[in-house]
Amino acid sequence: MPGLITPGYADPIRVLVTGAAGQIAYSLLYSIAKGDVFGKDQPIILVLLDIPPMLPVLDGVVMELQDCALPLLREVIPTDKVEVGFKDLDAAILVGSMPRKEGMERKDLLKANVAIFKAQGAALEKYAKKTVRVLVVGNPANTNCLIASKSAPSIPKENFSCLTRLDHNRARSQVAMRCGVPADAVKNVIIWGNHSSTQYPDVHHAMVNVHGKEVEAYSAVKDDSWLKGDFISTVQLRGAAVIKARKLSSAMSAAKAICDHMRDWWFGTLDGEFMSMGVYAGGNSYGIPEDLIYSFPVHIKNKSWNIHDGLPVNDFSRAKMDATAAELVEERDTALSFLSQ
Numbered sequence: 001m002p003g004l005i006t007p008g009y010a011d012p013i014r015v016l017v018t019g020a021a022g023q024i025a026y027s028l029l030y031s032i033a034k035g036d037v038f039g040k041d042q043p044i045i046l047v048l049l050d051i052p053p054m055l056p057v058l059d060g061v062v063m064e065l066q067d068c069a070l071p072l073l074r075e076v077i078p079t080d081k082v083e084v085g086f087k088d089l090d091a092a093i094l095v096g097s098m099p100r101k102e103g104m105e106r107k108d109l110l111k112a113n114v115a116i117f118k119a120q121g122a123a124l125e126k127y128a129k130k131t132v133r134v135l136v137v138g139n140p141a142n143t144n145c146l147i148a149s150k151s152a153p154s155i156p157k158e159n160f161s162c163l164t165r166l167d168h169n170r171a172r173s174q175v176a177m178r179c180g181v182p183a184d185a186v187k188n189v190i191i192w193g194n195h196s197s198t199q200y201p202d203v204h205h206a207m208v209n210v211h212g213k214e215v216e217a218y219s220a221v222k223d224d225s226w227l228k229g230d231f232i233s234t235v236q237l238r239g240a241a242v243i244k245a246r247k248l249s250s251a252m253s254a255a256k257a258i259c260d261h262m263r264d265w266w267f268g269t270l271d272g273e274f275m276s277m278g279v280y281a282g283g284n285s286y287g288i289p290e291d292l293i294y295s296f297p298v299h300i301k302n303k304s305w306n307i308h309d310g311l312p313v314n315d316f317s318r319a320k321m322d323a324t325a326a327e328l329v330e331e332r333d334t335a336l337s338f339l340s341q
Helices: 023-033 052-067 106-127 141-150 165-179 217-221 230-236 238-246 252-267 315-339
Strands: 013-018 044-049 073-079 091-094 133-136 160-162 190-192 200-202 207-210 213-216 275-280 293-301 304-307
Touching: 013 023, 023 044, 023 052, 023 252, 044 052, 052 073, 091 106, 091 252, 106 141, 106 315, 133 141, 133 252, 141 160, 141 275, 141 293, 141 315, 160 293, 165 190, 165 200, 165 207, 165 217, 165 230, 165 252, 165 275, 190 315, 200 230, 200 315, 207 217, 213 217, 230 238, 252 275, 275 304, 293 315
Parallel strands: 013 044, 013 091, 044 073, 091 133, 133 160
Antiparallel strands: 160 275, 190 200, 190 293, 207 213, 275 293, 293 304
């Protein structure tokens, strides 16, 4: 598809999706290309990066995108070369990573992904715009994001984030179903920490709109033992439950969460609302170690996020926030030992 210039539209932005021949990307690309993420009047150049064996599959994805006849999609560039993939990017969605194979130690998984995200961080540093916004989806997402950021020292740390919006949406939906309300009647749930089974889904500050009146989630749900027990474990283990049922990992819901995350980063959060994002922990007021990518409640304005400060933290929450931080510190230290090799 040659680049098209159409009067009345903004200049196109360049958006990269890695792992572009995979199943999350297959659920994601249509939403981006039709304007659900970056705006209904924002033309897009989609750059699709994958490993060489996946290029024939990628050609099929390109054909399908062309066949959607989407007015905002100005060009689709399939590639296996980082110098093409990362050039002049406005947004990078890093979905591709080394998946955990049976019998694989977590340490081996970390080592393989450090190599991938070190290379991708270096490519961002060398080829992308310094204003690029980077979302890391590939697991272990928090640590992969930290490695990419450290490998791109001239791009602000604030421009890197990892996906915990899927966990956030899962938590929101669980509370909504329990209360018999639509999902958008629940706001300000929080995912603290790592995108792993140690994450802490917290509803102490969440509000539920019941019959037009906002009430605290604990009052709306009226079941403290569920909120402190099965609710938390359901959200923590939801990814595994989907794999057990589908024999494939979450794709539709992951793609929706990516869209939500990037759209909020681009256009901002609503007044009085915060969302969960894995972001750089430096300067946080919650006692979380600084040099981590940790999921916090954030509000966003002018494409810049700020951690929502000042929320009271009880002993129950403190212990869970610290436990997931401890896992991230261990992951980080292991990853950094590989990075220096």
